[in-house]
Amino acid sequence: MKQQMSQFETIIYEKKDGIGFVTLNRPQFLNAYNIQMRDELFAVLGAIKDDDDVRVVIFRAAGDKAFCAGADLTEFLTAPLPVFARQIRFDRDVWGLFLSLPQPLIAALHGYVLGSGIEIALCCDIRLASEDVRFGLPEVNLGIIPAAGGIQTLPRTIGRAETLEMFLTGKWLTAPEAYRHKLVNRIVARADLWPAAEQLAGKILCYNNFAVTNAKQAIVRGSDMSLAEGLALESRLSRLVIMKQTQT
Numbered sequence: 560m561k562q563q564m565s566q567f568e569t570i571i572y573e574k575k576d577g578i579g580f581v582t583l584n585r586p587q588f589l590n591a592y593n594i595q596m597r598d599e600l601f602a603v604l605g606a607i608k609d610d611d612d613v614r615v616v617i618f619r620a621a622g623d624k625a626f627c628a629g630a631d632l633t634e635f636l637t638a639p640l641p642v643f644a645r646q647i648r649f650d651r652d653v654w655g656l657f658l659s660l661p662q663p664l665i666a667a668l669h670g671y672v673l674g675s676g677i678e679i680a681l682c683c684d685i686r687l688a689s690e691d692v693r694f695g696l697p698e699v700n701l702g703i704i705p706a707a708g709g710i711q712t713l714p715r716t717i718g719r720a721e722t723l724e725m726f727l728t729g730k731w732l733t734a735p736e737a738y739r740h741k742l743v744n745r746i747v748a749r750a751d752l753w754p755a756a757e758q759l760a761g762k763i764l765c766y767n768n769f770a771v772t773n774a775k776q777a778i779v780r781g782s783d784m785s786l787a788e789g790l791a792l793e794s795r796l797s798r799l800v801i802m803k804q805t806q807t
């Protein structure tokens with residue numbers, strides 16, 4: 560049985576058999592990312608980071624139409640003072656926290672995945688999507704640029720030219736296009752999306768957790784390093800894993 564962890568309003572957080580389930584839960588607003596969601600996500604991610612019982616996390620969203628339609632436009636540019644907004648951002652660095660989680664993160668994406676939606680998806684390690692998925696970066700249409708890492712993480716995933724075309728022309732990617740550009744690992748039928756994510760999580764859970772988290776670290780951190788630095792990191796982490804195995 561799933562254990563519901565806390566009563567948040569914009570997200571649901573549950574735990575079951577080693578899997579953490581984070582469900583964006585503002586379906587009436589297409590799960591638009593608002594200040595409350597940012598604060599609740601920050602609290603949940605912090606709890607996940609420190610919870611040894613959570614070994615894999617699935618991010619998904621409620622409602623039929625969207626994983627997340629981007630930043631909440633009703634709050635758009637409403638921060639009282641830029642300095643205040645910047646301070647909050649430093650105090651609650653959701654995106655930095657996301658990228659620092661040691662557990663493998665799986666995104667189960669459906670419908671609209673726009674702006675912050677893409678940014679959340681790109682903080683995850685494995686992305687599954689249903690056939691109805693649509694990826695877009697509407698920021699340029701609003702006269703702003705993404706500020707939660709999206710235009711750094713997206714080119715590293717789908718390449719610079721495709722990111723620029725998406726951002727500069729408002730082009731949206733369909734499911735087959737997203738798969739072709741390696742933005743998603745796999746496309747499944749809508750009804751199969753959540754079960755497929757759980758099945759994947761179940762496979763990861765079969766493996767030794769220390770090896771899993773260190774492999775994630777070697778791959779994720781190593782991708783941002785030179786080959787020589789990556790090899791040194793890999794060698795250090797693989798020695799750690801072997802030492803741990805021989806101790807148990």
Ligand code: COA
Pocket residue numbers: 587588589591592624628629630631632633671673674675697698701
């Ligand atoms: N912020 C706040 N509310 C949003 C939202 C957003 N980013 N996106 C959708 N909503 C709300 C709509 O206002 C609507 O609320 P209402 O029923 O009270 O009027 C509800 O969600 C459903 O959206 P709707 O526009 O009716 O759905 P649609 O299927 O016709 O269109 C989209 C879907 C995604 C194309 C359209 O909602 C859209 O363009 N959203 C804004 C995307 C955007 O620019 N995001 C910001 C990125 S930085």
